[in-house]
Amino acid sequence: MKIGELAKCSGLSTYTIRYYERIGLLPVAERDAGGQRDYDPSILIWTEFLGRLKTTGMPIRDMLRYARLREQGAQTGLERRALLEAHRDMVRDKLDTLQASLLVLDIKIDSYVDTEQRTHHDETTP
Amino acid sequence: MKIGELAKCSGLSTYTIRYYERIGLLPVAERDAGGQRDYDPSILIWTEFLGRLKTTGMPIRDMLRYARLREQGAQTGLERRALLEAHRDMVRDKLDTLQASLLVLDIKIDSYVDTEQRTHHDETTP
DNA sequence: TCTTGACCTAGAGCGCACTCTAACCCGTAT
DNA sequence: ATACGGGTTAGAGTGCGCTCTAGGTCAAGA
Numbered sequence: 001m002k003i004g005e006l007a008k009c010s011g012l013s014t015y016t017i018r019y020y021e022r023i024g025l026l027p028v029a030e031r032d033a034g035g036q037r038d039y040d041p042s043i044l045i046w047t048e049f050l051g052r053l054k055t056t057g058m059p060i061r062d063m064l065r066y067a068r069l070r071e072q073g074a075q076t077g078l079e080r081r082a083l084l085e086a087h088r089d090m091v092r093d094k095l096d097t098l099q100a101s102l103l104v105l106d107i108k109i110d111s112y113v114d115t116e117q118r119t120h121h122d123e124t125t126p
Numbered sequence: 127m128k129i130g131e132l133a134k135c136s137g138l139s140t141y142t143i144r145y146y147e148r149i150g151l152l153p154v155a156e157r158d159a160g161g162q163r164d165y166d167p168s169i170l171i172w173t174e175f176l177g178r179l180k181t182t183g184m185p186i187r188d189m190l191r192y193a194r195l196r197e198q199g200a201q202t203g204l205e206r207r208a209l210l211e212a213h214r215d216m217v218r219d220k221l222d223t224l225q226a227s228l229l230v231l232d233i234k235i236d237s238y239v240d241t242e243q244r245t246h247h248d249e250t251t252p
Numbered sequence: 253t254c255t256t257g258a259c260c261t262a263g264a265g266c267g268c269a270c271t272c273t274a275a276c277c278c279g280t281a282t
Numbered sequence: 283a284t285a286c287g288g289g290t291t292a293g294a295g296t297g298c299g300c301t302c303t304a305g306g307t308c309a310a311g312a
Contacts, residue, residue: 004288014289015271034278036289049234056227060269081238088231091224098221101182105214108175112207130258140259141301160308162259186299 001039002032010047025050025060025067056091127165128158136173151176151186151193182217 007014020026026046029037053063066083069076133140146152152172155163179189192209195202 002289013271016269018290019270034289036278052227052230055223056231077238077241081235081242084231084235084238088228088235091228091231095221095224095228097181098217098224101178102214102217102221104178105182105210105217109207109210109214112203112210115203116207128259139301142299144260145300160259162308 001041001043003029003037003039006039006043006047009044011051012047020050023060024064027071053087056087057094058087062087127167127169129155129163129165132165132169132173135170137177138173146176149186150190153197179213182213183220184213188213 001009003014003017006012006017010017012020017026021028026043029039032038050063053066062083066080069080069083127135129140129143132138133143136143138146143152147154152169155165158164176189179192188209192206195206195209
């Protein structure tokens with residue numbers, strides 16, 4: 001699997017894939033006879049996991065910590081788990097504040113709806 | 127209320143307050159005799175609302191759209207409402223994907239826990 | 253009077269996460 | 283043979299959202 005195909009499958013751009021390799025988020029890729037990157041499809045498991053860390057808001061530097069631990073093998077399991085648990089707690093917090101803000105947003109929107117039903121608005125709120 | 131106090135109350139830095147005024151997110155502040163910004167406490171309602179848009183991930187350029195509409199007065203209500211509704215939908219989506227990712231994260235963490243109970247790990251997953 | 257601390261401006265700098273450019277190489281189809 | 287559609291590199295550029303610096307003003311307290 002060449003870089004273009006990995007790009008399609010993973011949703012990352014080829015630029016990003018090379019960038020991730022440069023900084024150590026992706027393992028240094030094997031090369032084919034012509035010197036081009038040649039990926040084992042199992043890389044997709046890793047890119048998908050990275051994507052999940054990313055959508056949950058983990059900064060690259062933390063993914064990097066995880067990636068380095070992973071490369072050091074099984075004895076880093078405890079540390080990786082701790083990293084993930086800390087991250088999970090962060091995600092839960094984010095989820096809570098997001099939920100709270102959603103409620104406020106709904107109330108705000110309702111107030112606009114109300115305002116349109118009466119036909120004037122006092123503008124004392126944002 | 128001077129800029130330092132607003133900073134304390136709003137959680138924004140004085141840098142950020144001046145920056146927000148520069149770009150139009152905050153109204154151009156009144157000045158006291160000495161030429162220093164002098165805020166009416168009602169500004170806090172607006173900064174709090176901005177904070178909510180920010181924590182829900184609205185980019186500054188959209189907050190700016192909202193702020194400009196607000197300055198144009200009551201007849202922009204419909205447009206503001208539409209903006210907010212679009213944003214709310216975005217937040218709901220984000221909430222859903224975050225929730226899904228949280229589940230995956232939990233499963234992953236559980237797998238680390240299992241792995242530690244057995245005393246070896248096959249490392250076929252991230 | 254002098255110092256301190258908070259304020260002012262214009263503009264530069266920063267950290268993040270990409271994203272692109274320029275110049276080159278390689279294999280395949282025409 | 284040559285053109286094309288991939289790939290390669292090092293390094294520069296981008297967009298976002300601040301954050302800070304330099305050099306100055308101003309009011310109040312010792």
